[in-house]
Every structure is written in C-alpha cells, then in structure tokens.
Amino acid sequence: MTTxxxxxxxxxxxxxxLIVVAAIAIVVPILTLALPESSTFxxxxxxxxxxxxxxCYALLALSIDxxxxxxxxLSLGHGAFFALGGYAxxxxxxxxxxxxxxxxxPILPDFMVFLxxxxxxxxxxxxxxxPYALLMVVVVPGVLAFVFGWxxxxxxxxxxxxxIITQALTFALMLGFxxxxxxFGGNNGxxxxxxxxxxxxxxxxxxxxxxxxxxxxIMLAFLLCRAIITxxxxxxxxxxxxxxxxxxxxxxxxxxxxxxxxxxxxxxxGVAGALYVPQVGIINPSEFAPANSIEAVIWVAVGGRGTLxxxxxxxxxxxxxxxYFTSGFLAPYWLFMLGALFILxxxxxxxxxxxxxxxxxxxxxxRASAAxxxxxxxxxxxx
Numbered sequence: 001m002t003t004x005x006x007x008x009x010x011x012x013x014x015x016x017x018l019i020v021v022a023a024i025a026i027v028v029p030i031l032t033l034a035l036p037e038s039s040t041f042x043x044x045x046x047x048x049x050x051x052x053x054x055x056c057y058a059l060l061a062l063s064i065d066x067x068x069x070x071x072x073x074l075s076l077g078h079g080a081f082f083a084l085g086g087y088a089x090x091x092x093x094x095x096x097x098x099x100x101x102x103x104x105x106p107i108l109p110d111f112m113v114f115l116x117x118x119x120x121x122x123x124x125x126x127x128x129x130x131p132y133a134l135l136m137v138v139v140v141p142g143v144l145a146f147v148f149g150w151x152x153x154x155x156x157x158x159x160x161x162x163x164i165i166t167q168a169l170t171f172a173l174m175l176g177f178x179x180x181x182x183x184f185g186g187n188n189g190x191x192x193x194x195x196x197x198x199x200x201x202x203x204x205x206x207x208x209x210x211x212x213x214x215x216x217x218i219m220l221a222f223l224l225c226r227a228i229i230t231x232x233x234x235x236x237x238x239x240x241x242x243x244x245x246x247x248x249x250x251x252x253x254x255x256x257x258x259x260x261x262x263x264x265x266x267x268x269x270g271v272a273g274a275l276y277v278p279q280v281g282i283i284n285p286s287e288f289a290p291a292n293s294i295e296a297v298i299w300v301a302v303g304g305r306g307t308l309x310x311x312x313x314x315x316x317x318x319x320x321x322x323x324y325f326t327s328g329f330l331a332p333y334w335l336f337m338l339g340a341l342f343i344l345x346x347x348x349x350x351x352x353x354x355x356x357x358x359x360x361x362x363x364x365x366x367r368a369s370a371a372x373x374x375x376x377x378x379x380x381x382x383x
Contacts, residue, residue, distance in 0.1 A: 013358075014226055017309040018219055025215030029208035048207045049279050050323065054316050055214035056276035059221055061299045061315035062308060063268035066225050068297070069306030070234065071261050072241035074159075077166030078269050079293035080173050081141035085270025086283040087177075088140055090190035091124060092133035093201070093278060097194050110192070111185045121183045130197060137274040138267045145266030149259040158244070167290045174288030189284025193277075201278050214275045218312060221268050225308050228261075237261060298342045304352025313354060 010018070028043060028051060035042040060082050067073040094109045103113040107120055126132040148169060152162060180186035199206045228234050236257055239247040248254050277283045286292075296315075303314020318341070326334050349356050 010223075010226060013309065014222070017312075018222065021215050021219050021222075021312075025212045025219075029212055032208050033204060045204050045207055048204075048211050052207065052211040052214050052279040053276060054319050055211065055218060056272045056279070057296070057299070057319050058312040058315040059214070059218050059272035059275070060269050060296055061303070061311040062218065062221050062225065063265040063272065064296055065300045065305060065308055065311035066228070066268070067261055067265045068300060069308075069311070070229050070241060071237045071258060072244070073258060073262060074163045074297070075166045075262075075265075076163045076290060076293050076297065077168075077170035078265070078296060079290070080166075080170035080288055081145060081266040081269035082273040082276070082292075082296075083170075083173070083177075083283065083285075083287035084141045084144065085137045085273030086277040086287060087184060087190065087273075088127075088133055088136040088270070089274035089277045090193075090283040091127040091136075091184075092130060093193040093196060094190050095124070095128040096196070097192065100194055101192070109185075109190075111188065112183070115180055117183075124183070134274075137270050141266040141270035141273075142263050145263045146259060149262040150255075153255040153258040153262075167293065170288050170293055171290050174285050174290075177285040177288060185284070187285065189282060189286075190277075191282040191284075193281060196278050201281070207279065210275065210279050214279070217271060217275060221271075222308060222312075224264075228264075229308075233257070295338065298338060300352075301342060302345050302352055304354035304356070304358075307352065307354040307358070310352050310354030314352065317353075 028048060031041050031043045032045065032048050037044075060078065063081075064075065064078050067075060097109065099106050101110045101113075103110050105113050108117060112120070127136070148166075152165060157165060176182055177184050177189075178187055184190065193201050195201055196206070199209075201207075229237065236247065236252055239252075240254055240257060244254060273283075273287070295318075299315040299318050300311045301314070302318055303312065304310025318338070321341075322334060322338075325331065325337060330337070345352065351359055
C-alpha cells in the first residue's frame with residue numbers, strides 16, 4: 001500500500017529528479033575513492049565535504065518549501081530547527097572524544113573542564129549512544145515546533161506576524177546558546193570531533209559516505225513530501241494556502257493541519273542539521289542567526305516555491321554562488337548581491353527557476369494542443 005502511494009505520487013519530473021540525485025550520490029564517492037589524485041576526474045576530499053554541505057542545505061530548503069510552498073506558512077526561523085538537530089549530533093560527537101581531548105577527561109567535554117564544571121549536565125545524559133542521539137535529532141526540533149505551532153496556529157497568527165514570531169524564536173535561542181552556562185560551548189560551540197560510529201570523520205571514506213547519506217536523505221524527504229502533497233491531505237494544505245478562511249468554513253480544522261506539517265518540516269530541518277555537523281566539523285550559535293533562516297527562504301524563492309525540486313536546485317545554486325563570490329574581492333558585497341538576487345527573482349521570475357520553466361512548458365503544450373485542434377477543425381477544401 002505504501003509503495004503504491006509513493007509510485008502514484010511520482011510524475012516524470014519527480015522521477016527524473018530522484019534519478020539525478022541517486023546518480024550524484026553514487027558517482028561522487030566513486031570519483032573520490034576509486035580514481036587517483038592525478039586523474040582529471042578525481043574529486044578532492046574537501047570538495048566532497050563542500051558538496052555534502054550543499055546537500056544538507058538542500059534538505060533544509062526542502063523542509064521550508066513544504067510549509068511555505070504548499071501551506072503558505074512563511075517561517076523565518078527554520079534555522080533554529082536546523083541548529084538544534086546539529087547540536088544534538090554535535091553532543092554525540094563530543095561524547096565520543098573521551099580521553100582524546102585536550103584535558104583527557106573521559107566524560108566531560110573540554111569546554112566544560114575549562115569552565116570548571118564538576119559533573120555532566122543531566123541533558124547530556126544518553127548522548128554517548130548513537131540511537132539516542134538520532135532520536136533527539138528529530139524529537140527536540142519536533143517538540144519545539146509542535147509547542148510553538150500549537151500556540152501560534154490556535155491563536156490564528158498568520159502572515160507577516162507569524163514570520164516575525166519565528167524570527168524572534170530563533171534569535172532568542174541564539175542569545176541563549178551564546179551563554180557559557182547553557183552547557184553547549186558558548187560562543188565557540190561544539191567542535192574538534194574525532195569519529196562517528198568509530199569512523200574517523202576526517203577520512204575520505206567517511207566523508208564520501210556522509211555525502212551519499214545526505215543525498216539519500218534528500219531523496220527520502222522528497223518522496224515523503226510528494227506523498228503528502230499528492231494526497232487528500234495535500235489538497236487541504238493547498239486549500240489552506242490559497243483560501244484559509246473558506247477552508248475553515250468548510251469544516252476543516254486548519255490548526256491541526258498546520259501544526260502537523262510545521263512539525264514534520266522542523267524534523268526534516270533537524271535531520272539536515274545533524275548531517276551538516278560531522279561534514280563541516282563545528283556547530284555554534286551563529287547557526288541560529290535569523291539571517292541564515294532568511295537566506296534559506298531566498299534559496300526556495302530562487303529555485304521555485306511550491307516545486308520541491310526547485311528548492312533543492314535553488315539551495316545548491318545560491319550556495320555555490322556564495323562559495324565562489326566570497327572567496328575573492330567581491331566577498332564584502334555578497335550580502336548586497338544576495339539581496340539584489342532576491343529582488344530580481346521576485347520581479348522577473350516570481351515563480352522561481354523551476355516554476356518558470358514549468359509555466360513556459362505548459363504554455364507551449366497548450367499552444368501546440370490548440371494548434372492541433374484548429375488543424376482538425378479546419379474544413380477540407382471542396383474538390
């Protein structure tokens with residue numbers, strides 16, 4: 001039954017997208033591990049880590065597109081859920097360091113020893129176990145999103161007011177995590193990771209595996225989103241996006257739909273953050289910065305809101321541009337370029353890259369169909 005639902009949710013474009021992502025997940029590790037460094041097609045390890053970061057950002061963009069593109073919920077605080085998932089994974093990685101740290105304490109992380117902490121805080125218990133850490137990666141962002149959504153949506157907070165509140169949420173978390181007495185490393189955050197599940201996080205094979213896992217996560221999240229938006233539940237989400245009052249008057253519990261999809265989106269963002277941390281090697285409070293959440297919304301707008309694949313493409317393109325332009329003399333002007341890009345896309349390509357492509361394709365198809373019908377209806381000349 002589940003397989004039938006997933007197959008039914010896929011059209012030609014979605015199938016092609018999954019094939020491309022699967023191919024990338026296979027080809028990149030092969031080019032990294034199987035080919036010698038002297039080969040033209042060899043991909044260095046640092047590029048694999050960079051591609052892995054792009055994949056995590058793509059998963060974050062996918063989570064935003066689910067709620068913004070299909071339910072009309074513009075969250076400017078999804079970076080908070082991304083960071084919480086990252087911190088959950090970072091806590092596990094810190095517990096794996098043990099006596100290999102600077103202070104060689106078997107239990108306390110180095111920053112706690114430096115700050116004269118005498119014992120491990122209760123909320124760090126259990127993070128030495130990978131399954132528990134994975135559970136927290138999903139539960140912590142999910143619970144926060146559920147509680148926040150329960151109060152916000154039941155109070156019928158919508159539009160720009162909801163966006164401002166989500167921005168305030170991530171800003172408050174950022175201020176809290178900057179404090180040393182929070183027990184999360186303060187300004188420096190969590191870093192100096194050694195291994196994950198016994199594998200060195202700096203090894204080529206580990207980085208290649210993490211990249212492939214990130215691509216698989218994108219595929220699974222994409223399938224889940226497609227299954228939702230093509231179901232009856234997804235039709236209700238579209239109705240909420242386009243005419244919330246009418247949908248409410250028809251008897252649907254709008255709040256329940258919004259809370260569910262907002263919580264699911266937050267869990268996806270948490271998974272993205274968890275995959276991000278071992279590939280980048282650090283997690284600190286700057287990930288909570290509201291500017292990061294706003295930038296993620298720009299990714300979705302550039303790629304195409306309400307397209308899913310467009311969110312992934314937008315995240316990869318914008319972050320590649322960021323990597324390229326921030327490494328040269330244009331680095332101080334990147335934020336201005338990002339703002340200009342958002343304005344240009346809003347004015348010239350309001351549907352985004354993928355949305356505009358689909359619109360043009362549909363217009364060409366309609367014109368071809370109309371021309372064919374006119375040709376059929378044209379009377380034959382008399383002999």
